[in-house]
Amino acid sequence: MKIFYEELAPWWPLLSPVEDYAAEAAEFIRIIEEKFPAARTMLELGSGGGHNAFYLKRRFAMTLTDLSKEMLRVSGRINPECRHMEGDMRTLDLGGTFDVVFAHDAIDYMTTETDLRAVMAAARRHLEPGGLAMFVPDHVKERYSPETSCGGTDGEGRRALRCLEWTMAPDPGETAGVTHYCFLVREADGSTRFLHESHPFGLFPRETWVRLLEQTGFSVETVEERTLEERTPRLIFLGRKI
Ligand SMILES: C[S@@+](CC[C@H](N)C(=O)[O-])C[C@H]1O[C@@H](n2cnc3c(N)ncnc32)[C@H](O)[C@@H]1O
Numbered sequence: 001m002k003i004f005y006e007e008l009a010p011w012w013p014l015l016s017p018v019e020d021y022a023a024e025a026a027e028f029i030r031i032i033e034e035k036f037p038a039a040r041t042m043l044e045l046g047s048g049g050g051h052n053a054f055y056l057k058r059r060f061a062m063t064l065t066d067l068s069k070e071m072l073r074v075s076g077r078i079n080p081e082c083r084h085m086e087g088d089m090r091t092l093d094l095g096g097t098f099d100v101v102f103a104h105d106a107i108d109y110m111t112t113e114t115d116l117r118a119v120m121a122a123a124r125r126h127l128e129p130g131g132l133a134m135f136v137p138d139h140v141k142e143r144y145s146p147e148t149s150c151g152g153t154d155g156e157g158r159r160a161l162r163c164l165e166w167t168m169a170p171d172p173g174e175t176a177g178v179t180h181y182c183f184l185v186r187e188a189d190g191s192t193r194f195l196h197e198s199h200p201f202g203l204f205p206r207e208t209w210v211r212l213l214e215q216t217g218f219s220v221e222t223v224e225e226r227t228l229e230e231r232t233p234r235l236i237f238l239g240r241k242i
Contacts, residue, residue, distance in 0.1 A: 001067075001068070001109075001197070001199060002197075003181075003183070003195050003196075003197040004181060004197055004199065005048075005067070005068040005070060005071050006068060006070045007195070008161075008183060008185070008195070009049070009068065009070035009071050009073070009074050010070070010074060011161050011183075011185065012048070012049035012051075012071065012074050013049065013074070013078075013155075014152060014153050014154070014155045014159070014160065014161045015151060015152055015153075015161055015163055015183075016049070016051060016151065017051075017153055018049075018051045018054050018078065020051075021051040021052050021054065021055060022055055023227070023228065023229070024052070024225070024227070024229075025052050025054075025055030025056055026055065027225050027226055027227065028052070028056065028102070028134065028136070028236075029055075029056065029059050030226075031134070031223060031225075031236065031238075032059075032100060032132065032134065033059075035132060035221075035238060035240075036099065036100065036131075036132045038099070039060065039099035039100050039132065040060065040061060040099055041060060041061045041062075041063075041098040041099045041100070042056060042060035042061070042062050042063070042098055042099065042100040042101070042102055043062075043063045043065065043094070043098040043100070043101045043102070043126050044056070044062060044063070044064050044065065044101075044102045044103070044104070045065055045089035045092065045101065045102070045103040045106065045107070045119065045122070045123070046065070046066055046067070046089050046103055046104070046105075046106020046107065046109070047064035047065060047066050047071075047072075047075060047084075047106070048066055048068075048071045048075065048105075048106060049071055049074045049075050049078075050064055050074070050075025050076075050078055050079045050082070051078075052102075052104055053075065053079050053082060054078050054079060056102070057079060057081065057082055060099075060100065062079070062082045062083070063082065063083045063084075063085065063094070063098065064079065064082050064083065064084050064085070065084075065085045065086070065087045065089070065092055065094075066084075066086065066087075066106070067086070067087070067088055067089075068086075069086055072084045072085075072086060089103065089106065089107075089110075089119045089122055090110075090115055090118035090119055090122060091118070091122065092122045092126070093122070093125065094126060096126070097126055097127055097128045097131065098126055098127065098131065099127075099128070099131055099132065100127075100131065100132045100133075100134060101122075101123040101126050101127055101131070101132075101133045101134070102133075102134045102136075103119065103123070103134070103135050103136065104136045105136070105137075105138050107119065107135055107136070107137050107202075108137055108138050108139075108201045108202055109199070109200070109201065109202070110202045111175060111176035111200045111201065111202040112175060112176070112202070113175070113204070113208065113212060115202070116202065116204065116208075116209075116212055117212050117215070117216060120133070120135075120212055120213055120216040120218070120239070121216055123135075123239070124216055124217055124218065124239075124241055127241040128241070129241050129242070130240065130241060131240075131241045132238060132239070132240055132241075133213075133218060133237075133238070133239040133240075133241070134236060134237070134238055134239075135209070135236070135237040135238075135239075136225075136234060136236050136237075137202075137204075137209075137234070137235075137237075138201075138234065139203060139232075139234075140203075140204065140205060140206045140209065140235050141203050141204060141205040141206075142205060142206060143232050143235070144169065144203055145169075146166075146167050146168055146169050146177075147166075147167055148164070148165065148166045148167075149164075149165050150162065150163065150164055150165075151163045151165065152183075152184075156188075157188050158186055158187070158188055158189070158190045159186065159187065159188050160185075160186040161183060161184070161185050161186070162183070162184045163181060163182065163183050163184075164180075164181070164182040165179060165180070165181055166179065166180045166182075167179045167180075167201070168180070169203070170203050175202055175203060175204055176200045176201065176202060176203070177200070177201050177203055178198050178199070178200055178201070179198065179199050179200075179201055180196065180197075180198045181196065181197050181198070181199065182194070182195075182196050183195045183196070183197075206222065206235060209222075209235075209237045210222065210237070213237060213239040216239070217241065217242050218239030218240060218241060218242060219239070219240045219242055220237065220238065220239055220240075221237075221238045221240075222235055222236070222237055222238070223235070223236050223238065224236070
Protein backbone atom coordinates (compact mmCIF):
# COMPACT_ATOMS: atom_id res chain seq x y z
CA MET A 1 0.00 0.00 0.00
CA LYS A 2 3.09 2.17 -0.13
CA ILE A 3 2.25 3.80 -3.44
CA PHE A 4 -1.41 4.54 -2.79
CA TYR A 5 -1.29 5.63 0.85
CA GLU A 6 2.26 6.98 1.14
CA GLU A 7 3.69 8.27 -2.16
CA LEU A 8 0.29 9.28 -3.57
CA ALA A 9 -1.30 10.38 -0.27
CA PRO A 10 -1.03 14.10 -1.20
CA TRP A 11 -3.05 13.26 -4.32
CA TRP A 12 -5.98 11.80 -2.32
CA PRO A 13 -8.10 14.99 -2.65
CA LEU A 14 -7.86 14.71 -6.45
CA LEU A 15 -8.36 10.96 -6.53
CA SER A 16 -11.44 10.86 -4.31
CA PRO A 17 -12.82 14.39 -3.85
CA VAL A 18 -14.28 15.26 -0.46
CA GLU A 19 -17.57 16.43 -2.04
CA ASP A 20 -18.25 12.84 -3.10
CA TYR A 21 -18.61 11.85 0.56
CA ALA A 22 -21.34 14.28 1.61
CA ALA A 23 -24.33 12.07 0.82
CA GLU A 24 -22.99 8.88 2.34
CA ALA A 25 -21.80 10.67 5.49
CA ALA A 26 -25.33 12.11 5.85
CA GLU A 27 -26.70 8.58 5.57
CA PHE A 28 -24.31 7.30 8.27
CA ILE A 29 -25.38 10.15 10.56
CA ARG A 30 -29.06 9.39 9.88
CA ILE A 31 -28.61 5.74 10.85
CA ILE A 32 -26.62 6.53 13.99
CA GLU A 33 -29.17 9.14 15.10
CA GLU A 34 -31.93 6.59 14.67
CA LYS A 35 -30.12 3.88 16.66
CA PHE A 36 -28.25 5.96 19.23
CA PRO A 37 -29.49 9.57 19.35
CA ALA A 38 -27.40 10.43 22.41
CA ALA A 39 -24.09 9.56 20.68
CA ARG A 40 -21.57 12.41 20.86
CA THR A 41 -18.11 10.92 20.33
CA MET A 42 -16.77 8.79 17.49
CA LEU A 43 -13.58 6.85 16.82
CA GLU A 44 -12.89 6.15 13.14
CA LEU A 45 -10.66 3.21 12.20
CA GLY A 46 -8.79 3.61 8.90
CA SER A 47 -9.94 7.22 8.45
CA GLY A 48 -7.57 7.80 5.51
CA GLY A 49 -7.70 11.29 4.06
CA GLY A 50 -10.55 12.20 6.43
CA HIS A 51 -13.17 12.75 3.76
CA ASN A 52 -16.00 11.08 5.66
CA ALA A 53 -14.78 12.72 8.83
CA PHE A 54 -15.05 16.13 7.19
CA TYR A 55 -18.85 15.71 7.41
CA LEU A 56 -19.13 13.43 10.44
CA LYS A 57 -17.23 15.94 12.61
CA ARG A 58 -20.16 18.37 12.28
CA ARG A 59 -22.19 15.91 14.37
CA PHE A 60 -19.58 14.02 16.44
CA ALA A 61 -16.34 14.81 18.24
CA MET A 62 -14.03 12.67 16.12
CA THR A 63 -10.81 10.79 16.81
CA LEU A 64 -9.24 9.63 13.55
CA THR A 65 -6.85 6.70 13.28
CA ASP A 66 -4.99 5.17 10.35
CA LEU A 67 -1.97 3.06 9.54
CA SER A 68 -0.52 5.72 7.26
CA LYS A 69 1.14 8.86 8.65
CA GLU A 70 0.89 10.45 5.20
CA MET A 71 -2.89 9.93 4.98
CA LEU A 72 -3.30 11.31 8.51
CA ARG A 73 -1.32 14.38 7.45
CA VAL A 74 -3.68 14.91 4.49
CA SER A 75 -6.67 14.54 6.80
CA GLY A 76 -5.13 16.98 9.27
CA ARG A 77 -5.26 19.72 6.64
CA ILE A 78 -9.06 19.57 6.29
CA ASN A 79 -9.83 18.33 9.80
CA PRO A 80 -7.47 20.30 12.06
CA GLU A 81 -9.96 20.21 14.95
CA CYS A 82 -9.97 16.38 15.07
CA ARG A 83 -7.53 14.27 17.04
CA HIS A 84 -5.34 12.16 14.71
CA MET A 85 -3.53 9.01 15.88
CA GLU A 86 -1.45 6.48 13.98
CA GLY A 87 -2.49 2.87 14.56
CA ASP A 88 -3.46 -0.48 13.13
CA MET A 89 -7.18 -1.10 13.49
CA ARG A 90 -6.50 -4.69 14.57
CA THR A 91 -4.36 -3.79 17.55
CA LEU A 92 -5.37 -0.23 18.42
CA ASP A 93 -5.69 0.53 22.12
CA LEU A 94 -6.11 4.21 22.92
CA GLY A 95 -7.04 3.53 26.52
CA GLY A 96 -10.34 5.38 26.23
CA THR A 97 -13.91 4.82 25.09
CA PHE A 98 -16.28 6.44 22.60
CA ASP A 99 -20.01 6.33 21.88
CA VAL A 100 -19.48 5.07 18.32
CA VAL A 101 -16.64 3.23 16.57
CA PHE A 102 -16.87 3.54 12.80
CA ALA A 103 -14.98 1.75 10.03
CA HIS A 104 -15.76 2.60 6.43
CA ASP A 105 -14.00 1.24 3.33
CA ALA A 106 -10.69 0.64 5.17
CA ILE A 107 -12.32 -2.44 6.71
CA ASP A 108 -12.00 -4.05 3.26
CA TYR A 109 -8.30 -4.50 3.98
CA MET A 110 -9.21 -7.22 6.45
CA THR A 111 -8.82 -10.39 4.40
CA THR A 112 -9.23 -13.16 6.98
CA GLU A 113 -11.68 -13.96 9.74
CA THR A 114 -8.80 -13.56 12.19
CA ASP A 115 -8.25 -9.97 11.02
CA LEU A 116 -11.94 -9.13 11.12
CA ARG A 117 -12.30 -10.60 14.59
CA ALA A 118 -9.33 -8.52 15.77
CA VAL A 119 -10.91 -5.28 14.45
CA MET A 120 -14.22 -6.13 16.08
CA ALA A 121 -12.43 -6.75 19.38
CA ALA A 122 -10.61 -3.40 19.01
CA ALA A 123 -13.94 -1.68 18.35
CA ARG A 124 -15.43 -3.32 21.42
CA ARG A 125 -12.62 -2.25 23.74
CA HIS A 126 -13.13 1.36 22.64
CA LEU A 127 -16.85 1.34 23.48
CA GLU A 128 -18.80 1.71 26.70
CA PRO A 129 -21.51 -0.92 27.26
CA GLY A 130 -24.35 0.10 24.94
CA GLY A 131 -21.93 1.79 22.53
CA LEU A 132 -22.34 1.27 18.80
CA ALA A 133 -19.88 -0.22 16.32
CA MET A 134 -20.62 0.55 12.66
CA PHE A 135 -18.90 -1.36 9.87
CA VAL A 136 -19.41 -0.38 6.23
CA PRO A 137 -17.63 -2.84 3.92
CA ASP A 138 -17.82 -2.01 0.23
CA HIS A 139 -19.22 -5.47 -0.47
CA VAL A 140 -20.53 -8.65 1.05
CA LYS A 141 -20.02 -11.87 -0.83
CA GLU A 142 -23.67 -12.28 -1.85
CA ARG A 143 -23.77 -8.88 -3.56
CA TYR A 144 -20.29 -8.73 -5.08
CA SER A 145 -19.40 -8.89 -8.73
CA PRO A 146 -16.01 -7.94 -10.21
CA GLU A 147 -15.94 -4.39 -11.51
CA THR A 148 -13.80 -1.83 -13.30
CA SER A 149 -14.04 1.89 -12.73
CA CYS A 150 -12.20 5.09 -13.60
CA GLY A 151 -11.72 8.15 -11.44
CA GLY A 152 -9.58 11.13 -10.68
CA THR A 153 -9.87 14.87 -11.23
CA ASP A 154 -7.88 17.97 -12.13
CA GLY A 155 -6.18 20.08 -9.49
CA GLU A 156 -4.61 23.51 -9.52
CA GLY A 157 -2.54 24.48 -12.54
CA ARG A 158 -1.58 21.38 -14.48
CA ARG A 159 -1.72 18.95 -11.53
CA ALA A 160 -4.11 16.12 -12.33
CA LEU A 161 -4.59 12.44 -11.66
CA ARG A 162 -6.53 9.60 -13.24
CA CYS A 163 -7.00 6.11 -11.86
CA LEU A 164 -8.23 2.80 -13.23
CA GLU A 165 -9.49 0.40 -10.57
CA TRP A 166 -10.04 -3.25 -11.48
CA THR A 167 -11.24 -5.71 -8.86
CA MET A 168 -10.89 -9.47 -9.15
CA ALA A 169 -12.97 -11.89 -7.14
CA PRO A 170 -11.40 -14.25 -4.59
CA ASP A 171 -10.71 -17.78 -5.82
CA PRO A 172 -13.38 -20.27 -4.75
CA GLY A 173 -13.08 -20.98 -1.03
CA GLU A 174 -10.87 -17.91 -0.44
CA THR A 175 -11.79 -14.66 1.35
CA ALA A 176 -9.25 -12.35 -0.34
CA GLY A 177 -9.63 -10.84 -3.80
CA VAL A 178 -7.31 -8.36 -5.51
CA THR A 179 -7.82 -4.80 -6.69
CA HIS A 180 -5.40 -3.42 -9.26
CA TYR A 181 -4.90 0.34 -9.26
CA CYS A 182 -3.28 2.08 -12.24
CA PHE A 183 -2.48 5.74 -11.64
CA LEU A 184 -1.49 8.32 -14.20
CA VAL A 185 -0.21 11.43 -12.45
CA ARG A 186 0.42 14.77 -14.15
CA GLU A 187 2.74 16.97 -12.15
CA ALA A 188 2.60 20.77 -11.96
CA ASP A 189 5.30 21.01 -14.65
CA GLY A 190 3.15 18.95 -17.04
CA SER A 191 5.28 15.78 -16.88
CA THR A 192 3.36 12.52 -16.38
CA ARG A 193 4.20 9.28 -14.62
CA PHE A 194 2.43 5.95 -14.33
CA LEU A 195 2.20 3.84 -11.18
CA HIS A 196 0.61 0.47 -10.54
CA GLU A 197 -0.17 -1.23 -7.25
CA SER A 198 -2.35 -4.19 -6.29
CA HIS A 199 -4.14 -4.41 -2.96
CA PRO A 200 -5.87 -7.39 -1.40
CA PHE A 201 -9.45 -6.98 -0.23
CA GLY A 202 -11.57 -9.17 2.03
CA LEU A 203 -14.93 -10.54 0.97
CA PHE A 204 -17.17 -12.27 3.50
CA PRO A 205 -20.77 -13.46 3.48
CA ARG A 206 -23.27 -11.57 5.60
CA GLU A 207 -23.49 -14.60 7.90
CA THR A 208 -19.76 -14.31 8.70
CA TRP A 209 -20.08 -10.64 9.70
CA VAL A 210 -23.03 -11.39 11.97
CA ARG A 211 -21.45 -14.48 13.52
CA LEU A 212 -18.12 -12.80 14.26
CA LEU A 213 -19.80 -9.73 15.75
CA GLU A 214 -21.97 -11.90 18.00
CA GLN A 215 -18.97 -13.96 19.07
CA THR A 216 -17.09 -10.73 19.91
CA GLY A 217 -19.85 -9.58 22.29
CA PHE A 218 -22.22 -7.46 20.20
CA SER A 219 -25.92 -7.66 19.56
CA VAL A 220 -26.14 -7.26 15.82
CA GLU A 221 -28.38 -5.51 13.35
CA THR A 222 -27.86 -5.26 9.58
CA VAL A 223 -29.24 -2.29 7.67
CA GLU A 224 -29.14 -1.48 3.98
CA GLU A 225 -27.95 2.03 3.18
CA ARG A 226 -30.21 4.41 1.27
CA THR A 227 -28.30 5.74 -1.70
CA LEU A 228 -29.01 7.51 -4.99
CA GLU A 229 -25.62 6.43 -6.38
CA GLU A 230 -25.64 3.96 -9.25
CA ARG A 231 -24.35 0.94 -7.39
CA THR A 232 -25.61 -1.91 -5.26
CA PRO A 233 -26.56 -0.47 -1.87
CA ARG A 234 -24.13 -1.52 0.85
CA LEU A 235 -25.02 -3.54 3.90
CA ILE A 236 -24.03 -1.82 7.14
CA PHE A 237 -23.30 -3.95 10.18
CA LEU A 238 -24.21 -2.42 13.51
CA GLY A 239 -23.00 -3.98 16.74
CA ARG A 240 -24.30 -2.81 20.10
CA LYS A 241 -21.80 -3.65 22.85
CA ILE A 242 -23.43 -6.02 25.30
C1 LIG B 1 -9.55 4.23 1.01
S1 LIG B 1 -8.64 4.84 2.35
C2 LIG B 1 -9.91 5.44 3.46
C3 LIG B 1 -10.49 6.73 3.02
C4 LIG B 1 -11.50 7.28 4.00
N1 LIG B 1 -12.74 6.51 3.98
C5 LIG B 1 -11.79 8.75 3.79
O1 LIG B 1 -12.92 9.14 4.12
O2 LIG B 1 -10.90 9.51 3.38
C6 LIG B 1 -8.19 3.35 3.18
C7 LIG B 1 -7.30 3.59 4.38
O3 LIG B 1 -7.20 2.38 5.12
C8 LIG B 1 -5.97 2.44 5.79
N2 LIG B 1 -5.66 1.11 6.35
C9 LIG B 1 -5.41 -0.03 5.67
N3 LIG B 1 -5.17 -1.03 6.54
C10 LIG B 1 -5.29 -0.52 7.79
C11 LIG B 1 -5.15 -1.03 9.11
N4 LIG B 1 -4.82 -2.32 9.30
N5 LIG B 1 -5.34 -0.20 10.16
C12 LIG B 1 -5.64 1.12 9.96
N6 LIG B 1 -5.78 1.67 8.74
C13 LIG B 1 -5.62 0.87 7.67
C14 LIG B 1 -5.01 2.94 4.74
O4 LIG B 1 -3.82 3.46 5.30
C15 LIG B 1 -5.87 4.01 4.06
O5 LIG B 1 -5.62 5.29 4.57
